[in-house]
Amino acid sequence: MNKKHDIDLLLVNAPGKERVYQVLAKDYAAYEPPIWGGLMASYAKRHGHSVDILDAEALQLNFEDTVKEIIARKPLLTAFVVYGQQPSASTQCLPAAGAVCKLLKDTAPDFKTIMFGTHMSALPQRTLEEEATDFVCNGEGPVTIENLLQALKNDATNLKDIPGLWYTEDGHSMGNAPAEKFKDLDAEFPGMTWDLLPMDRYKAHNWHCWDHINERQPYASLYTSLGCPYKCSFCCINAPFGGSGIRYFSPEHIIKEIDILVNDYGVKNIKIADEMFVLNPRHVLGLCDLIIERGYDLNIWAYARVDTVKDKYLEKLKMAGFNWLGIGVESGSKFVRDGVEKGRFGDTDIKAIIQKIRDHGIYVGANYIFGLPDDTFETMSETLQLALDLNTEWSNFYSAMAYPGSPLHIMASQKGLPLPEDKGGPGWIGYSQHAFETLPLPTDALSAGEVISFRDKAFDVYFTSNAYLSMMKAKFGADVENHIREMTKHKLDRKYAVSIPDDAMQVNV
Numbered sequence: 001m002n003k004k005h006d007i008d009l010l011l012v013n014a015p016g017k018e019r020v021y022q023v024l025a026k027d028y029a030a031y032e033p034p035i036w037g038g039l040m041a042s043y044a045k046r047h048g049h050s051v052d053i054l055d056a057e058a059l060q061l062n063f064e065d066t067v068k069e070i071i072a073r074k075p076l077l078t079a080f081v082v083y084g085q086q087p088s089a090s091t092q093c094l095p096a097a098g099a100v101c102k103l104l105k106d107t108a109p110d111f112k113t114i115m116f117g118t119h120m121s122a123l124p125q126r127t128l129e130e131e132a133t134d135f136v137c138n139g140e141g142p143v144t145i146e147n148l149l150q151a152l153k154n155d156a157t158n159l160k161d162i163p164g165l166w167y168t169e170d171g172h173s174m175g176n177a178p179a180e181k182f183k184d185l186d187a188e189f190p191g192m193t194w195d196l197l198p199m200d201r202y203k204a205h206n207w208h209c210w211d212h213i214n215e216r217q218p219y220a221s222l223y224t225s226l227g228c229p230y231k232c233s234f235c236c237i238n239a240p241f242g243g244s245g246i247r248y249f250s251p252e253h254i255i256k257e258i259d260i261l262v263n264d265y266g267v268k269n270i271k272i273a274d275e276m277f278v279l280n281p282r283h284v285l286g287l288c289d290l291i292i293e294r295g296y297d298l299n300i301w302a303y304a305r306v307d308t309v310k311d312k313y314l315e316k317l318k319m320a321g322f323n324w325l326g327i328g329v330e331s332g333s334k335f336v337r338d339g340v341e342k343g344r345f346g347d348t349d350i351k352a353i354i355q356k357i358r359d360h361g362i363y364v365g366a367n368y369i370f371g372l373p374d375d376t377f378e379t380m381s382e383t384l385q386l387a388l389d390l391n392t393e394w395s396n397f398y399s400a401m402a403y404p405g406s407p408l409h410i411m412a413s414q415k416g417l418p419l420p421e422d423k424g425g426p427g428w429i430g431y432s433q434h435a436f437e438t439l440p441l442p443t444d445a446l447s448a449g450e451v452i453s454f455r456d457k458a459f460d461v462y463f464t465s466n467a468y469l470s471m472m473k474a475k476f477g478a479d480v481e482n483h484i485r486e487m488t489k490h491k492l493d494r495k496y497a498v499s500i501p502d503d504a505m506q507v508n509v
Contacts, residue, residue: 008049008149010075011037015056015066016096020084020432023490030085030205031058032221035273036117036141037081038192039223043142046190051148053193056100058201063096067104070111076152077281078104079145080133082117087237088403090118092432094131102132112152112339116141119428121240122405124166125173139164139178140226140240142188154449181241181483185226186253192222194260204269206483207365207394208301208324210476213483220261221271222286228275230305231407232328234369237275239350241406246276251286256293262296270300278304278325284313288320301365306353313358324394325357326365331372331379332386354390364392370401370458371451373408375443377504380451384458385507391467397454398441400430412441418448426495436493449498456492457505465509 013034017025026123034055041051052073056066070078080097082090094117097447101113116137120127124138137144139395143165151159159167163179182188204219225248238244261267278284291298307326329350354364368387370380387395402412402419412419418439420430426437440451462468463484472483 005076006074007052008076008153009041009044009051010070010073010078011040011053011081012066012078012097012100012331013037013053013055013057013081014093014096014100015059015061015063016093017057019094019095019429019435020163021434022436022492023081024434024487028487028490029208030208030219031194031201031203032085032219032271032273033058033197033199035083035192035221035223036083036085038194038197039189040079040081040116040142040145041193041196042190043188044146044149044181045193047146048349049146051193051196052195055198055201057495058198063100063103063455066100067107068372070100070104071108075113076147077149078113079110080113080115080117082115082119088235088401088406089432090119090120090236091404091428092435093117094119094127094428096135098131098428105132107113114145114148115374116145117429118236118442119404121178122236122403122409124175127290128166128168128173134167136166136177137164138166139242140181142182143179158380158421178242181245181247183247183295185247185249189249191253191260192257194220194265199265199267204299206487208269208271208299210363210393210472210480211300211323212482213301213339213476216269218265218267218268219269219271221273222254222257222261223273224249224251224277224283227276229279230276232402233407233411234372234400235275236403236409246279248280248283249291251283254287255290258296258298261292262294262298268299270298272300272302275303276305276308277302278313278317279308279313283308283483285316288316290320290322292316296321300349301326303328306350309353309357311356314357315364317361320363322362324363324365326367326396327354327357328365328367329386329390330369330383331375332383351390354392358392363394364390365394365396366390367396367398369398369400371443371446371448373400373411373441374398375441375451376445377450377454377500378506380407380454380458381504381506384461384505387462388467388507388509389456391471393472395462397455397459397462398433399438400443401433401449402441403431409442417442427457434492435493438498447498449496450500450504452494453497454467454504455502456494456497457500459508460488461505467509
């Protein structure tokens with residue numbers, strides 16, 4: 001190795017949580033391990049490179065201290081992991097990564113940098129031209145970064161053969177075709193590099209631990225698959241993979257990771273970060289059986305869809321410790337759901353499936369979106385009414401975002417709809433759901449300000465309703481009820497909020 005460098009690759013998770021989540025950052029949001037950082041590290045190590053991870057988010061460093069840490073570790077290549085806690089959260093993480101990268105280049109211009117993540121794969125050329133990074137990765141990333149490391153070690157100047165790499169040559173942006181997707185995930189990723197992460201710093205979401213609200217640590221998240229076979233128009237999850245599709249780690253591979261988490265780190269709270277976990281019977285039941293065989297006492301949550309939850313899953317899921325399923329309801333209007341290709345199921349199906357899940361002792365975190373293209377105050381009221389009727393143990397209320405990499409972003413751009421990155425807009429932070437600068441997509445009938453204001457009011461209506469608080473106290477006790485009451489006292493500041501009519505929200509609470 002060049003004597004100037006102590007390690008080959010430093011993977012950095014930049015600190016941006018406070019700007020993204022405002023007052024919710026410290027006590028209510030989760031601190032999750034950067035899974036793609038761990039996977040990238042394991043791949044690079046398998047190919048003979050020395051690797052370290054700097055999770056500045058979990059360590060709660062500021063930008064300046066993050067840069068000092070990078071410089072102190074003297075990497076040949078600094079790779080910024082631009083992924084977030086939600087499947088579509090890459091874009092909201094870019095401002096922090098970009099700020100740290102710029103400060104690093106201002107302080108130590110010879111340090112080589114690359115950015116990778118969902119946003120980069122959606123907009124590689126724009127990222128290269130707007131951010132102070134030397135390189136951008138389009139695609140999954142491991143092959144791109146490993147090949148770049150080899151080139152840097154050999155002082156190579158010809159970069160055109162590195163798959164997925166975007167770079168500048170003679171003042172022009174150049175991009176290579178993405179690498180082929182891995183077919184055998186078990187073989188390519190020998191396991192997460194948990195030993196490089198500050199495992200004592202990670203903390204579960206508050207709702208994930210309603211059963212033990214004061215025991216949110218230790219915590220971990222991991223993938224059991226990559227990609228998603230569906231094509232929801234508001235989702236950008238498949239941007240790094242070149243389209244829809246799903247590939248699995250084997251249950252035997254995943255149980256080894258869980259063995260390490262349980263036995264080496266005492267982890268009980270686990271998030272399965274897959275965009276769609278409850279889908280393939282052999283995969284789901286195979287992993288459940290292995291967990292049950294070991295007798296682990298786990299508290300796991302994972303994503304499912306209304307049309308993928310089957311009777312054959314639920315008993316095994318509960319026995320294995322899957323205490324939560326995240327269900328994408330999205331809208332209370334079937335017309336609006338059909339318009340975003342979410343699914344041709346009706347409210348009756350939704351209510352029956354969610355009741356079936358809860359009958360098996362599994363809690364539901366329902367996801368709703370306000371401001372989808374066909375939404376009006378009336379249809380958004382239908383969505384809130386459905387949420388109130390279902391009265392699930394947790395509900396996420398989102399505003400519709402045309403995330404880069406999603407079909408909705410293409411549609412919005414073609415129609416000339418205002419987007420956060422437009423001139424005069426808040427920039428990429430506007431794609432955060434909870435930031436001061438959050439700027440959702442307007443609908444044909446509503447402005448962005450009306451959407452965000454309706455969403456915030458809906459959150460308050462739901463979480464302060466007597467039906468919800470009474471249910472939570474009965475299920476989880478007074479501590480959780482008080483925790484929720486305290487949570488709702490923290491109001492998000494919104495730059496684009498507006499007053500909405502008193503009769504805009506028509507629901508029976």
